[in-house]
Amino acid sequence: MLLPWLTGLAAGIGFLHFLQKLVFPYFWDDFWYLLKVVRYGIRLEMYVLKGELFTVLDKFLSLAKKQPQKPFIIYEGDIYTYQDVDKRSSRVAHVFLNHSTLKRGDTVALLMSNEPDFVHVWFGLAKLGCVVAFLNSNIVSNSLLHCIRSCEPRALVVGADLLGTIEEILPRIPEGISVWAMSDSVPRGVISLKEKMRTASDKPVARSHHVASSLRSTHVYIFTSGTTGLPKAAVITQMQTLKGSAGLWAFGCTANDIIYITLPLYHSSGALLGIGGCIELGATCVLKKKFSASHFWNDCRKYNVTVFQYIGELCHYLCKQPKREGEKDHQVRLAVGNGLRSDVWREFLDRFGNIKMCEFYGATEGNICLMNHNGKIGSVGRTNFLHKLLFTFDLIKYDVQKDEPIRNEQGWCIPVKKGEPGLLISRVTENNPFFGYAGNKKHTEKKLLCDVFKKGDVYFNTGDLMVQDQENFLYFWDRIGDTFRWKGENVATTEVADVIGMLDFIQETNVYGVVVPDYEGKAGMASITLKPNKSLDLEKVYEQVVSFLPAYACPRFLRIQGKMETTGTFKLQKCHLVEEGFSPLKISDPLYFMDNLKKSYVPLSKELYDQIIGGAGAPSGTVPVLFCFSVFARPSSVPHGAGYELLIQKFLSLYGDQIDMHRKFVVQLFAEEWGQYVDLPKGFAVSERCKLTTLGNLTPSSTVFFCCDMQERFRPAIKYFGDIISVGQRLLQGARMLGIPVIVTEQYPKGLGSTVQEIDLTGVKLVLPKTKFSMVLPEVEAALAEIPGVRSVVLFGVETHVCIQQTALELVGRGIEVHIVADATSSRSMMDRMFALERLARTGIIVTTSEAVLLQLVADKDHPKFKEIQNLIKASAPESGLLSKV
Secondary structure (H helix, E strand, O other), X not given: OHHHHHHHHHHHHHHHHHHHHHHOOOHHHHHHHHHHHHHHHHHHHHHHHHOOOOOHHHHHHHHHHHOOOOEEEEEOOEEEEHHHHHHHHHHHHHHHHHHOOXXXXXXXXXXXXXXXXXXXXXXXXXXXXXXXEEOOOOOOHHHHHHHHHHOOOOEEEEEHHHHHHXXXXXXXXXXXXXXXXXXXXXXXXXXXXXXXXXXXXXXXXXXXXXXXXXXXXXXXXXXXXXXXXXXXXXXXXXXXXXXXXXHHHHOOOOOOXXXXXXXXXXXXXXXXXXXXXXXXXXXXXXXXXXXXXXXXXXXXXXXXXXXXXXXXXXXXXXXXXOOOOOOOOOOOOEEEEEOOOHHHHHHHHHHHOXXXXXXXEOOOOOOOOEEOOOOOOOOOEEOOHHXXXXXXXXXXXXXXXXXEEOEOOOOOEOEOXXXXXXXXXXXXXXXXXXXXXXXXXXXHHHOEEEOOOOOOOEEEEEEEEEEEOOOOEEEEEEEOOOEEXXXXXXXXXXXXXXXXXXXXXXXXXXXXXXXXXXXXXXXXXXEEEEOOOOOOOHHHHHHHHHHHOOHHHOOOEEEEOOOOOEOOOOOEOOHHHHHHOOOOOOOOOOXXXXXXXXXXXXXXXXXXXXXXXXXXXXXXXXXXXXXXXXXXXXXXXXXXXXXXXXXXXXXXXXXXXXXXXXXXXXXXXXEOOOOEEEEOOXXXXXXXXXXXXXXXXXXXXXXXXXXXXXXXXXXHHOOOHHHHHHHHHHHHHHHHHHOOOEEEEEEOHHHHOOEOOOOOOOOOOEEEEEOOOOOOOHHHHHHHHHOOOOOEEEEEEOOHHHHHHHHHHHHHHOOOEEEEEEEEEOOOOHHHHHHHHHHHHHOOOEEEOHHHHHHHHHXXXXXXXXXXXXXXXXXXXXXXXXXXXX
């Protein structure tokens, strides 16, 4: 009797399981996720009921005691433990306690790039009970001044690299705001926070300064990207900070994870979800000053990253990188972020391996958050009856033309059917409040919809159109109103229009976003009408937008119209303009394109349009280049994979047969990371649009510097020797900064003296005499053998036509790539030097300059030593005509 009963029970359970998978396939995923959310909510309520208001700062302080030596932040190779951050933030707090009148509840504005001091200042001020306003580090001039005024701070703290931005507006900063900088060198009127921190105490600050009176008290202000005008300071309470910090935990991250944060800390994703999320977990984060596609996976491998934060553009850029071997060789298991397109999502997983993409949706100031815990590609989250009990939201019909919700005869909003796009709105209740913005109440009121489904109800208007499918997954559709998204930022069309409208020849401006193939978001476009009897000044338009707008907000395209079209309610018509885009095939009005090289807007011809559509400013499958001869430079393009022989043919086709083929010319390739054209050596091949493939193997770990015979007795005999010494010193200083080994030789030292005194030989690996032309002596070969992985030598010094040439040829014969620094080489005869460099270039040896060498060694602007190298280059450029003789 028992066996049939058990068999029937097992069969019934099996059938129910099958039925559940068939009818409710996501039931258990949804159940366990919502159970997690409910548990977290109960935990917060228990704190409140017990009178223990436990904030993110309190959680951090407890971790600093519990795990003081655990790394909290890794930045540019430096490790900051939980204890380190606690002590340094206490120093910040004590500085303001002893040297300012700041008190609990005061606001302090923070303008700083991604760096550990951002967290130190944030936490230090929080320890005093101050509200910290995070300023977007991209904004400048009037927009920045507006942000400072709108949050009414008592003080402003600035990072060292952003001091120049503040100096421009310093005279216009309202009185009563003290300005502090994390720098030793500060302009007049600015206080050095860094200097005062050296003598400040790192003892704990009394908790009475920051104990929260309510979880609804303001913790920080985070500026929205200005979706309806200038940026607005969204009020972020202690409760919202706690909820944001739980995001990584909700997606399954643990204390053992290492989180990679490249998103800006002035946004909620970087600060609350990223830094706050690490604190909630007790985990470690790797913080980057700025996202770098070329360094991304190397960093992940170097620091054993297991989780990274993203926006859609970030994954898109990673997919656009050249394919390399071992791309799935990493430990990343989760990625958390938003804005990821379905096609990029699939390509990313296919290329980089089985990484769970945890997409979410949420506005900084909003009272709704959706999380895709199921991994459904393209979706921002899923709803069900359980979810609806906790989070009340709806999708309603919206008239895009009139820019308002559609209401029925009774005046109520109309829910959309599944599969139809609708405006996402979230009900505002006591348990799900909307705290709005600091300052003007009108901004807060504009984000609310009243009397939506019944008299007296209030909903938060997200400004986003969504679609819900038959399985209840939600998908982002589009943004509404006067906003579009570009380069990961929301662009306010009204702000852009106001800036352009300041020009005295502009009558009216209509700004909108247009789709550019193969790019995330929409690029800015401005339709303009001119005042009567006024002419268009394209250079002034360019100067105006770059001076007053962040780079992402500058319109890429201009359209000049005779008359603006308006809607029936006299609003500027955008829909038709958006549909037409920027195609000269559809539009008869004059069109212009933003040219950063010419610092102006240039006519958008069909050829230029084809290049833009092809991507990266060049026709599809080609790379933009400049062919330079004497003082002339002509733009052109070459196919992917083009080599030197093809470039010669292209050069002759441009400049004509009258130019001798053996005359020198330079090819420059547009480098996306530098935003400018960069000289290329002979022998290179172009394998990808807008990237440099083989400028050589110059990396600090595989390069050695050779300094040949820079001796005192050569000084009177060699023209420009002073310049060559100066550039040689620049190279050796750069080598010390980057940890590159240096080998120095001195020819016949008894007769010619030692290396000139201006050249600092501190840290040089080897200095030895030689009695032959070549530097490749047994002692040098032994020294090279001690340095693992040497692939290239940077060579400079005296007697190019003899010693330099012989050394270079012998190194090439040993399989080493040689870079000769033209502006740091000499001969008694300039003619000998020029002929020697020409001969060497034809053998495949790379003839280059000191600036190019140093910049190639730091790879791009995200290198931790980039600023130091850049300053070194600026401070040591020779003023003579030496380079004209190269």
